[in-house]
Amino acid sequence: MPVEEFVAGWISGALGLVLGHPFDTVKVRLQTQTTYRGIIDCMVKTYRHESLLGFFKGMSFPIASIAVVNSILFGVYSNTLLALTATSHQERRAQPPSYRHVFIAGCTGGFVQVYCLAPFDLIKVRLQNQTESRARPGSPPPRYRGPVHCAASICQEEGPRGLFRGAWALTLRDTPTLGIYFVTYEWLCRQSAPDGQNPSSATVLVAGGFAGITSWAVATPLDVIKSRMQMAGPKHRVYRGVLDCMARSARQEGLGVFFRGLTINSARAFPVNAVTFLSYEHLLRWWG
Numbered sequence: 647m648p649v650e651e652f653v654a655g656w657i658s659g660a661l662g663l664v665l666g667h668p669f670d671t672v673k674v675r676l677q678t679q680t681t682y683r684g685i686i687d688c689m690v691k692t693y694r695h696e697s698l699l700g701f702f703k704g705m706s707f708p709i710a711s712i713a714v715v716n717s718i719l720f721g722v723y724s725n726t727l728l729a730l731t732a733t734s735h736q737e738r739r740a741q742p743p744s745y746r747h748v749f750i751a752g753c754t755g756g757f758v759q760v761y762c763l764a765p766f767d768l769i770k771v772r773l774q775n776q777t778e779s780r781a782r783p784g785s786p787p788p789r790y791r792g793p794v795h796c797a798a799s800i801c802q803e804e805g806p807r808g809l810f811r812g813a814w815a816l817t818l819r820d821t822p823t824l825g826i827y828f829v830t831y832e833w834l835c836r837q838s839a840p841d842g843q844n845p846s847s848a849t850v851l852v853a854g855g856f857a858g859i860t861s862w863a864v865a866t867p868l869d870v871i872k873s874r875m876q877m878a879g880p881k882h883r884v885y886r887g888v889l890d891c892m893a894r895s896a897r898q899e900g901l902g903v904f905f906r907g908l909t910i911n912s913a914r915a916f917p918v919n920a921v922t923f924l925s926y927e928h929l930l931r932w933w934g
């Protein structure tokens with residue numbers, strides 16, 4: 647099994663993540679809290695109460711974990727294509743796989759990465775939702791002191807299975823949308839480099855950026871549900887399942903609730919995925 651794809655996925659995932667984390671914090675807060683009037687309001691309040699550091703809450707853990715998750719995603723994607731079409735990454739420009747194969751490989755990568763992503767994503771969401779200011783002395787201490795303490799507290803209070811809260815919603819969110827992600831990327835690359843040539847860096851940036859936006863746009867309704875189910879715990883509302891969470895959220899807040907975070911998700915998705923695909927392609931070209 648070729649491993650370069652795993653390593654390239656690892657590095658490119660980490661680079662994309664740092665760039666996108668501030669957007670991600672604003673998104674998670676908008677999706678799960680009702681105190682903000684919109685993106686700008688959330689950014690201003692976060693900055694005022696928590697300084698720039700507030701935007702980077704919960705990042706140390708994802709930077710290690712997203713690298714692993716992205717490595718699994720790109721590694722499984724590429725190796726599934728190898729199994730389906732008997733072509734390696736380098737051969738795929740000359741012998742492009744069908745979009746059906748690209749979709750199946752993307753879904754497979756998406757499905758497999760969820761098992762690694764679920765606990766990391768849960769911890770990220772819980773830490774991002776702590777709005778206590780670190781700077782103000784005398785203010786109540788945040789519930790979780792950091793990722794390790796957060797993981798340990800969840801295990802203690804909710805049992806080890808608590809770490810997988812929302813994992814089913816995450817599977818539903820990621821399996822089809824990662825198929826869409828790779829199909830969009832491939833389609834856009836082939837539009838500008840149709841004759842089996844490697845796409846230019848500019849093409850890769852744009853194709854990666856739009857792949858990110860498209861897949862996030864489709865994923866947003868289930869992203870909202872996923873985040874809410876992850877926040878459900880001893881102190882928050884508990885839902886009976888994905889459908890229950892959907893129905894109750896829609897009934898209480900209207901259908902618009904499913905599009906919370908759409909703008910910010912898209913704004914974040916472009917740079918993150920442009921950088922992810924650019925570094926992935928270049929790393930593989932250097933090694934190939």
Ligand SMILES: C[N+](C)(C)CCCC[C@H](N)C(=O)O
Nearest residue numbers: 820823824861862865915918
């Ligand atoms: C499929 N879905 C859109 C849910 C996720 C796509 C993930 C791609 C990238 N790691 C990012 O964080 O944007």
